Each structure stands twice: as structure tokens, then as C-alpha cells.
């Protein structure tokens with residue numbers, strides 16, 4: 001398997017020359033565009049790695065699936081979906097437009113920034129500190145990595161420049177989709193996006209989702225089974241933003257991307273995959289990452305459809 005991963009990386013290395021490393025969060029510009037890595041963990045807990053599999057990057061929007069799982073386990077689902085929708089938006093991840101033009105003004109889904117700000121607001125905790133602690137604990141458990149932590153340079157960079165998210169959050173509060181202190185909520189959102197991971201962490205979260213929320217090593221249930229299904233369904237319909245349809249056709253695997261350059265893919269009952277390549281297309285998805293997943297899906301016949 002490692003040989004296959006090496007081959008797939010090498011045949012797609014050329015794509016690291018296309019696209020751009022994210023620049024709207026200044027700190028992200030420091031990523032090296034030719035870094036490329038992958039990790040696969042199968043359901044028997046075999047771990048396969050290639051390339052820059054252990055390069056650290058921030059999880060960014062991949063965090064949205066973990067926080068959605070948490071929000072659904074912390075709250076009544078009906079309540080959650082009264083605050084955030086279930087439909088693809090067809091707009092970029094940071095679009096504000098439908099918060100005005102949607103009939104209900106409700107954010108379309110939890111995979112775009114507006115919807116993710118809502119799910120973050122649904123994390124339970126008596127104080128900001130407690131919410132942050134619970135959130136980190138959940139990420140660490142799912143990734144089986146007690147060393148997961150926040151990259152404070154990226155966090156500060158996002159906080160300084162996150163006015164679009166700030167604008168969305170104030171609109172969301174005005175329309176009754178979130179409550180309380182907006183700055184505190186954004187603090188938590190920026191922190192969740194700034195959690196530092198490598199492809200092994202993404203693959204581990206992916207395989208735990210692939211096994212319907214049961215830790216494949218210990219047998220412990222981490223995510224409610226139905227919640228794990230909802231999360232993977234959102235990954236298929238909205239995980240690659242307004243490129244989710246094309247990705248579903250070409251790759252056919254539930255996946256979630258982030259502007260840090262990571263993609264987490266979860267093949268039900270089979271494996272979790274983490275890929276990293278920081279140069280992004282215009283929609284904010286890793287170009288080489290998508291190409292790698294496309295080839296791997298064909299080679300290993302992973303298409304779930």
C-alpha cells in the first residue's frame with residue numbers, strides 16, 4: 001500500500017504548481033506550496049504514510065465536521081437544525097449573500113462559515129474556557145492525539161483579519177441564529193480553525209467516522225452512530241463547498257477540505273485518509289489533494305456510489 005501511495009503522490013506532484021496558498025489569513029502564506037503528504041488508516045488499524053505526511057498545518061474548515069458532531073451530541077437535533085440548514089448553498093464558503101436572500105435567513109448548512117459559526121455556538125460549556133477545553137478534548141480523542149493544540153500565530157492572524165466572519169456573526173445574532181457575545185464565539189471559532197494537525201490526525205478522525213463513530217482500536221464509542229452518518233452525509237453534499245458535486249462524481253468519497261491545505265476523507269467501513277497540499281483552487285480546495293484522492297479512489301475502488 002505504501003508503494004501505491006508513493007506512486008499516487010509522485011504522479012500528482014505536478015499539480016502543486018497550480019493554484020495559490022491561502023493568503024487572506026496572512027499567517028497561512030508561510031506554507032510551502034510543494035509540500036505533499038498522505039496518510040491512510042484502514043479499519044484494521046494498519047497505517048500507511050507517504051511524502052510530507054507529518055508536516056503540520058492548521059485544520060481550518062475540516063474542523064467543521066468535528067464541531068458539527070459535537071453540536072449534534074450536545075443538543076436536540078431539531079434545535080440544531082432550526083438554527084442551521086441541511087442544503088448545499090452553491091456559494092463560496094465565506095459567502096454572506098444567502099444570509100440576506102434566503103427566506104428564513106438561516107445559514108444553508110454547517111460546512112460554510114456562517115453555518116459553522118452557528119454550530120460552534122452550540123457547543124455546551126459554562127464559560128469560554130470550558131467550551132474550549134471540551135472542544136480540544138473531543139478533537140484529541142477523535143484524532144487519538146493528546147498533543148493536538150492551537151497554533152496561536154494562525155489564531156491571532158485570523159482574529160486580526162476575520163472581519164468577514166465577524167460581519168456574518170453579527171448578522172446571525174441580529175436574526176436570532178446565535179446568542180451572546182459575538183467576539184467570544186468568534187474566539188472559539190478561530191481557535192477551532194487553528195488547531196494544528198498532520199495527515200495522520202486527519203486519517204485517524206476519518207477512520208473513526210468510517211467506523212460509524214467507534215474507535216477502531218479500543219472499541220469505544222466516540223460519536224453517536226446516527227450523528228456519524230449525518231456528518232458523512234454533509235461531507236458528501238457540502239464538504240468541498242461549491243465543488244462538492246464535481247468531487248462526488250470524480251472521487252465518490254465523503255470528504256472535507258480546509259484552506260490550510262488539508263482534506264479529510266472517510267470511506268465508510270473501509271478507511272480514513274488525510275491528504276495535505278497547501279496550494280488551493282479558487283474554491284478553497286487543495287488542487288493536488290483532490291487529484292490524489294481521485295487517483296486513489298480509482299486505484300483502490302473506493303467510490304461509494
Ligand SMILES: NC(=O)CC[C@H](N)C(=O)O
Nearest residue numbers: 060061093193258259284
Ligand atoms: N475554508 C476554510 O477552511 C475557512 C476557514 C477559515 N478559518 C475561515 O473562517 O475563513
